[in-house]
Amino acid sequence: MNNMSSYSTRKECAKGTDCKQAGIAHCEGCTQAFCIKHFNDHRRLLDDDLNVILSEYNDFKNTLTLESSNPFVTIRLQEIDIWENVSIEKIQQKAAELRQEIVHVKVTQIETLSSKFQALAHQIQESKEQDDFIETDLHRWARRLDDLRSNLISPTTIVLNEHHHNPLIPNISVSFLWTGNELFDRVLSNDVQIEQDGEVVEGVSFFMMYNEIRGKNNYAFGCHKVRVHIEHSSKQWTFLGINSALTPLQKSSHETKSAYGWCSSDYIYSNGLSQANKTKSPIEMNIDDIITLIFDCDNRQISMINERTDVKHELMVDTNNCPFPWQFHVVLRNRCTRIRILAT
Structure with missing residues (x-):
């Protein structure tokens, strides 16, 4: 047996x-x-x-x-040199035009005032010699002299106007568009920990409130997919979406104008505003759910798909408020909430 x-x-x-x-x-x-x-x-x-x-x-x-001799880096440095030289040339040309304009106005104004003053002086001298003037003439000549004085060039006469909406040179900045597998890269505070070489993020503090996490990649063109697994959640509050890489990490980052995405409390965030989800399909991020996020930079749109329910939510992005490059943006509020990035 x-x-x-x-x-x-x-x-x-x-x-x-x-x-x-x-x-x-x-x-x-x-x-x-x-x-x-x-x-x-x-x-x-x-x-x-x-x-x-x-x-x-x-x-x-x-x-x-x-990599130290990467030709693409050299090309970008050369482009910056070109921008610098063209900008300097434009500034120098504009400065020369402004100087010439001021000198021309000065010479013209002096000539005009001299001519008017000489005519007035001749009229006063002639009236004095002929003893041919009365009180009204004196008042009139005094007003004319005051008028001439008011037309002298002074510090308040010439104003330099700054045209912020029509800049002389285009402003440029540098954005690094890292590609490859998405990973969690930065957190706002130690209330949240990044684990397993960036694949996992978890809330660890009893007192954490709206802690921001960013991905390592920057997105500015093309269409990109990020899949995450909700390994543990209190079902109270989790935010998934994007933020501009130009916006620094901060508390309640989901409320900034550059944040776009969805919250597990069935709310949508965009342009610094939140609104309740009015569609028939709720925004769900339950334990063991797999969420696919799609960042469509070319069409300025992001999407979220719950693979369990097959429900898709879409959101248009105003790049005036959320300029490129975009970054994967997560906000956790509760301890033990744990999210893993999956291979795509």
């Missing part, structure tokens, strides 16, 4: 019908049991896979060594 019981409970080799031996060796990685022969085969296959990764590692190491 005991022998039959032992035989019926022994594990079979994972190779199934290809092997009649017992599975006495357990693999922690794939959680399968193998006989000794097939366990060794399994390890050799893993060793082959590791060699492939090591080869790719060495290739990337060589690429990284050559």
Whole structure:
């Protein structure tokens, strides 16, 4: 009886019908049991896979060594030099035009005032010599002299106007558009921890309130997908969406004008405003849900799909409020909320 019981409970080799031996060796990685022969085969296959990764590692190491002479960096530096030189030339040309305009006005004004003053002086002198003037003439001449004085050039006469809406030169900035697999990269405070090399983020403080997390990638063109797994949630409050990389991390970042996305409390955030979801399909982010976020930069739109319910929500993005590049933006409010980024 005991022998039959032992035989019926022994594990079979994972190779199934290809092997009649017992599975006495357990693999922690794939959680399968193998006989000794097939366990060794399994390890050799893993060793082959590791060699492939090591080869790719060495290739990337060589690429990284050559990165210091990356021609794309040189091209961008040259473009900045061109912008600098063109801007300086435009500024110098505009400055010369303004100086010439001021000098021209000064010369013209002096000539005009001199002519008017000489005519007035001649009239006063002639009236004095002929003793031909009365009180009204004196008042009139005094007013004319005051008028001439008021037309002299003074610090308040010439005004330099700044045209902010029509700049002389275009303003430029530098944005680094990192690509590749998305990972959690920055958090506002230690109330939230990034784990497993950026794949997982978790709220760890009893007192955390609206803590912001950003992804590492910057998005400015094309269409991109980010999939996340809600591994644990209190079902109270979680925000998923985007924010501009130009906006610094801050408390209640979901309320900034540059934040766009959805909250598990069935609210939508955009342009610094929140509004209740008015569609028939609720915004759900429950435990074990997988959420797909799509960042369509070309059409200035983001989408969220709950893979369990197959419900899709879409949101147009005003790039005046949320300028490129965009970043993956998460806000957690509750302890033990845990989110994992999945491979796409």
